[in-house]
Amino acid sequence: MTLPYERSLSVIRTREFLLKLCSLRSPKISRELREEARSLLKHFPSRLDFEVLDEMLKKNTGCSNDSCTTCSNCRKNEEFPFSMNFLGEEL
Helix, strand or coil, rough: CCCCHHHHHHHHHHHHHHHHHCCCCCCHHHHHHHHHHHHHHCCCCCCCCCCHHHHHHHHHHCCCCCCCCCCCCHCCCCCCCCCCCCCCCCC
């Protein structure tokens, strides 16, 4: 089972991959592929988008505990993929 933080981390890592793909100037990577990656990034969620969504989630559930999964508010929102409690100094 995929946990919400794993979904969020996957989106963030995919964004990083697309950014890297755009910046590579290797003959193995076509210009069309770089342009496609750049096009996808135009509307791709940023880290700031996740932080805003996390604040909205906290406001709507009334829970301020970043690592909470036990209160009724957090459990009913466990499928919400934007919990930021995993983001720290690693990223």
